[in-house]
Amino acid sequence: xxxxxxxxxxxxxxxxxxxxxxxxxxxxxxxxxxxxxxxxxxxxxxxxxxxxxxxxxxxxxxxxxxxxxxxxxxxxxxxxxxxxxxxxxxxxxxxxxxxxxxxxxxxxxxxxxxxxxxxxxxxxxxxxxxxxxxxxxxxxxxxxxxxxxxxxxxxxxxxxxxxxxxxxxxxxxxxxxxxxxxxxxxxxxxxxxxxxxxxxxxxxxxxxx
Amino acid sequence: xxxxxxxxxxxxxxxxxxxxxxxxxxxxxxxxxxxxxxxxxxxxxxxxxxxxxxxxxxxxxxxxxxxxxxxxxxxxxxxxxxxxxxxxxxxxxxxxxxxxxxxxxxxxxxxxxxxxxxxxxxxxxxxxxxxxxxxxxxxxxxxxxxxxxxxxxxxxxxxxxxxxxxxxxxxxxxxxxxxxxxxxxxxxxxxxxxxxxxxxxxxxxxxxxxxxxxxxxxxxxxxxxxxxxxxxxxxxxxxxxxxxxxxxxxxxxxxxxxxxxxxxxxxxxxxxxxxxxxxxxxxxxxxxxxxxxxxxxxxxxxxxxxxxxxxxxxxxxxxxxxxxxxxxxxxxxxxxxxxxxxxxxxxxxxxxxxxxxxxxxxxxxxxxxxxxxxxxxxxxxxxxxxxxxxxxxxxxxxxxxxxxxxxxxxxxxxxxxxxxxxxxxxxxxxxxxxxxxxxxxxxxxxxxxxxxxxxxxxxxxxxxxxxxxxxxxxxxxxxxxxxxxxxxxxxxxxxxxxxxxxxxxxxxxxxxxxxxxxxxxxxxxxxxxxxxxxxxxxxxxxxxxxxxxxxxxxxxxxxxxxxxxxxxxxxxxxxxxxxxxxxxxxxxxxxxxxxxxxxxxxxxxxxxxxxxxxx
Numbered sequence: 001x002x003x004x005x006x007x008x009x010x011x012x013x014x015x016x017x018x019x020x021x022x023x024x025x026x027x028x029x030x031x032x033x034x035x036x037x038x039x040x041x042x043x044x045x046x047x048x049x050x051x052x053x054x055x056x057x058x059x060x061x062x063x064x065x066x067x068x069x070x071x072x073x074x075x076x077x078x079x080x081x082x083x084x085x086x087x088x089x090x091x092x093x094x095x096x097x098x099x100x101x102x103x104x105x106x107x108x109x110x111x112x113x114x115x116x117x118x119x120x121x122x123x124x125x126x127x128x129x130x131x132x133x134x135x136x137x138x139x140x141x142x143x144x145x146x147x148x149x150x151x152x153x154x155x156x157x158x159x160x161x162x163x164x165x166x167x168x169x170x171x172x173x174x175x176x177x178x179x180x181x182x183x184x185x186x187x188x189x190x191x192x193x194x195x196x197x198x199x200x201x202x203x204x205x206x207x208x209x
Numbered sequence: 210x211x212x213x214x215x216x217x218x219x220x221x222x223x224x225x226x227x228x229x230x231x232x233x234x235x236x237x238x239x240x241x242x243x244x245x246x247x248x249x250x251x252x253x254x255x256x257x258x259x260x261x262x263x264x265x266x267x268x269x270x271x272x273x274x275x276x277x278x279x280x281x282x283x284x285x286x287x288x289x290x291x292x293x294x295x296x297x298x299x300x301x302x303x304x305x306x307x308x309x310x311x312x313x314x315x316x317x318x319x320x321x322x323x324x325x326x327x328x329x330x331x332x333x334x335x336x337x338x339x340x341x342x343x344x345x346x347x348x349x350x351x352x353x354x355x356x357x358x359x360x361x362x363x364x365x366x367x368x369x370x371x372x373x374x375x376x377x378x379x380x381x382x383x384x385x386x387x388x389x390x391x392x393x394x395x396x397x398x399x400x401x402x403x404x405x406x407x408x409x410x411x412x413x414x415x416x417x418x419x420x421x422x423x424x425x426x427x428x429x430x431x432x433x434x435x436x437x438x439x440x441x442x443x444x445x446x447x448x449x450x451x452x453x454x455x456x457x458x459x460x461x462x463x464x465x466x467x468x469x470x471x472x473x474x475x476x477x478x479x480x481x482x483x484x485x486x487x488x489x490x491x492x493x494x495x496x497x498x499x500x501x502x503x504x505x506x507x508x509x510x511x512x513x514x515x516x517x518x519x520x521x522x523x524x525x526x527x528x529x530x531x532x533x534x535x536x537x538x539x540x541x542x543x544x545x546x547x548x549x550x551x552x553x554x555x556x557x558x559x560x561x562x563x564x565x566x567x568x569x570x571x572x573x574x575x576x577x578x579x580x581x582x583x584x585x586x587x588x589x590x591x592x593x594x595x596x597x598x599x600x601x602x603x604x605x606x607x608x609x610x611x612x613x614x615x616x617x618x619x620x621x622x623x624x625x626x627x628x629x630x631x632x633x634x635x636x637x638x639x640x641x642x643x644x645x646x647x648x649x650x651x652x653x654x655x656x657x658x659x660x661x662x663x664x665x666x667x668x669x670x671x672x673x674x675x676x677x678x679x680x681x682x683x684x685x686x687x688x689x690x691x692x693x694x695x696x697x698x699x700x701x702x703x704x705x706x707x708x709x710x711x712x713x714x715x716x717x718x719x720x721x722x723x724x725x726x727x728x729x730x731x732x733x734x735x736x737x738x739x740x741x742x743x744x745x746x747x748x749x750x751x752x753x754x755x756x757x758x759x760x761x762x763x764x765x766x767x768x769x770x771x772x773x774x775x776x777x778x779x780x781x782x783x784x785x786x787x788x789x790x791x792x793x794x795x796x797x798x799x800x801x802x803x804x805x806x807x808x809x810x811x812x813x814x815x816x817x818x819x820x821x822x823x824x
Contacts, residue, residue: 007777008350010427022352022427029419033453040461040506044499048476052494128472132494135474139464 012172027179031186038190041143045136045197058133059202061126063117067199070113071191077106078188081181084159088177091170093163096177100159103184107152114145137198144194147187154180253354254776258361259340260668263661266332269368270654271739273323276316278732283308285729287710302380313709314383315375315399321386322403325511326410327368329653333518334414334452335364337660338421338445340668344767344774345439347430347783347805352423360417367409374402385707387504390477390497394469395484401470404463411460418453421445430766430805433785436542437804439765440535440789443542444521447549448514455510455553462503469495476500498563505556513552515649516616517545519656520587523609526659527591529763530606531598532800534790537590544583544590551580561629562636570629577627584620588613603761604678608659611686612652619647622697637707640700643693651689658682658742666760670772671753677745684738691731695724762801765789769805 014021049055080102087095121127121134128138158177165173243252252258282291288307290296295306302312343351351357374381379397382388393400425446429438438446465476473491477500480493528535535541557565557573592613600606622644625631635641658681665673704711704718711725712718759768766785770778783805791802802808 008348008352008354008428010352015427018426020427022423025426026353026419026423029422029453030415033415033418033457036454037457037460040458040503044461044465044476044503047499047502048494048496051496051498054480054494128468128474129492131492132475135468135472135476135492135495138472139468139474139476143464 023175023179027182041140048132057202059199062199064199066113066117067195070110071195073106073110074188074191077103078185081184085177085181088174100155104152104156107148144190151184151187253358255339255343255351258357259336261361262331263336266328266336269323270328273320273328276320280316281729281732284711285726287713310709315381318382318385329515332657342445345442345765347766348428349777351420352427353420356416357420360413363409363413367406370402370406374399377402390500391482394477404467407463411456414452414456418449421449431784437785437788440524440541441521443545444517447545448517451510451514455507458503459507462500501560505559509556510552515653519653522656522660523612526605526609526663527594528790529761530601532792533598536593540586541590544586547583555580558627561632574629605659605663607682608655612656615651619652638700639696639704639706642706643696646693666756667772669750671749672756673745673749677741680741688731688735692728695727699724764791764801764803766805
């Protein structure tokens with residue numbers, strides 16, 4: 001059996017009747033499962049909050065300025081991510097390195113700010129076990145931070161050690177950068193939901209039934 | 210499987226023109242056979258990964274069954290020492306050879322977990338799905354071969370963590386396979402390992418599901434439209450969507466329970482919880498009910514993950530062994546798709562007894578009744594497919610035929626459980642155990658055995674022994690009914706499940722207590738009945754009768770590949786010219802017309818190209 005028969009079709013080019021290549025479909029399916037993961041967490045938040053008359057105004061314990069800064073950082077990194085994809089499409093290695101470096105760097109800024117936030121919570125004796133709100137805060141943002149880290153790892157690989165693929169197989173490389181970008185935008189989007197739900201929503205003293 | 214003569218790395222092979230017929234010699238000298246590790250352990254070939262999954266899954270099924278046989282001893286003879294074996298398990302589990310209640314609880318929790326997550330699903334989806342789906346759709350491999358390898362390894366390590374939890378301080382998880390809090394939040398370390406193991410298994414299933422869906426959508430052979438897909442592929446397609454979209458709910462719940470156990474949060478702990486006479490020092494304010502919602506949001510679709518691939522296998526075997534097309538292919542497909550969709554809105558019928566309210570109960574019992582309609586359609590189509598067929602009673606067909614009444618019993622006895630008022634009586638009794646085991650054991654497992662007998666010639670090039678197959682089938686059928694039928698009687702009498710002495714101290718069930726012995730001896734008989742299968746499985750690999758590529762005169766595309774298929778599967782890219790079950794076509798010589806064989810059709814299966822038969 002030669003290699004030709006073992007070749008997997010549509011790894012680079014789109015299949016005519018579906019209009020997609022394999023990785024593009026794969027990442028959208030993966031993101032669908034991620035939507036269900038974070039969706040379950042948000043659903044859990046709703047159930048816990050509505051079911052607990054003594055919920056309390058938890059968001060007063062959090063720092064809105066720091067979260068706003070982080071929101072801006074992440075949105076900016078989504079822009080630099082798109083620019084990286086443009087660079088990959090243009091086969092411009094220098095530009096790719098610049099924008100991928102910026103994306104990874106902004107991700108790192110986000111993580112450092114997050115680290116300061118976490119440290120402040122422990123300093124003020126508000127660990128996850130303090131209340132169900134703090135449990136939600138640490139679990140949701142922690143899981144999100146793990147996604148940021150994973151995205152940083154992938155982006156670093158494509159920006160630096162893995163970028164040599166641009167010479168050998170530019171189209172497939174551009175596809176991969178695009179897919180990494182879709183993941184990065186998703187992680188960004190999760191934060192856009194987390195920010196208002198955890199930091200901004202504050203209904204004051206809850207009404208008891 | 211040993212004839213793989215070359216390996217084309219998917220990375221380097223991916224850029225060549227695909228789908229070409231080629232004239233190179235199969236024994237390509239430039240590509241030596243991959244070494245042991247690349248071939249058997251870190252393989253990226255979907256067939257080897259399928260065999261890895263199937264073999265590991267079978268071992269876990271045997272192990273999970275062994276746990277149950279230990280439990281059956283204590284149910285039949287509560288408190289008595291197990292001869293020989295008992296002393297081997299140590300004083301923390303069986304002091305003096307008789308079982309501690311804590312150890313019984315571990316066995317029960319791990320039996321359920323292992324059978325569902327480490328046995329049936331890996332065999333049905335990971336094993337059969339991986340081996341058969343790419344072959345049936347005429348693809349060279351899965352869409353993402355390295356991801357496929359990673360899925361298997363995540364599953365394997367999840368299994369290792371689960372098994373290792375038996376040796377943790379305090380033993381393995383004891384909270385049942387459902388791990389309901391608050392109990393599971395305060396159990397010993399084994400429960401933490403259970404969660405970590407589950408996170409591995411969930412990762413494996415999610416990546417596998419992405420791979421299956423992409424493969425089925427993208428890698429179908431030319432001409433193989435969705436309405437020409439074999440029913441088995443449809444079943445795997447829907448199953449993958451269930452895994453993809455339902456498992457994240459358990460992932461979220463598992464992360465929350467992990468936080469409860471490790472970071473002392475209170476996602477599932479209410480205020481003022483008293484444990485061993487002391488108020489638990491936690492913030493409280495959580496909801497044990499949240500776990501049940503998230504768990505069953507996964508675990509009800511999971512039930513369909515267990516049954517749909519089995520139905521797919523039965524459909525293939527029945528079409529092949531009745532020598533006629535499936536009765537109602539389109540209703541079958543529409544039913545399997547609607548089951549998939551509806552399975553996401555029935556989960557709380559497991560929770561009628563939680564006090565969630567009558568409005569919720571009414572909603573979920575209504576959806577449960579609705580989902581029974583497509584299930585009945587599928588079973589009806591499969592039974593009607595037998596009508597007028599010239600049935601060949603091969604070993605796979607025996608198991609497929611037994612599946613029909615066995616699944617029927619399992620399904621119909623589920624109806625009273627799906628209605629809130631009879632469920633008040635039946636909930637948490639042996640009736641429930643009998644019901645879901647009829648679906649999964651003589652139902653799904655029999656279908657999986659049918660699949661093993663059916664596709665074994667494709668995987669090895671040899672048939673399994675028919676004589677040993679009969680020796681496996683008939684006693685298994687007898688004993689498995691001996692195990693589960695009496696449980697209906699016990700359950701209707703009100704015998705509670707999960708009691709380590711089997712309810713020996715309950716007076717209201719004293720008259721059905723003797724059935725425990727019937728069940729236990731049947732279970733041990735069932736174990737002995739598997740010996741012919743184990744012998745057959747290994748013996749036939751070398752000594753079985755040689756099988757031609759199309760071992761059963763079948764129509765679907767996997768039989769167009771050599772047996773065992775080489776790396777890359779097909780010598781020539783197959784093309785689908787017609788539907789999957791063209792048996793006994795009037796006017797066609799022979800009683801089967803393979804899907805990939807050019808025929809007298811004048812329209813080319815691929816638009817814009819000349820028809821091969823006329824070119």
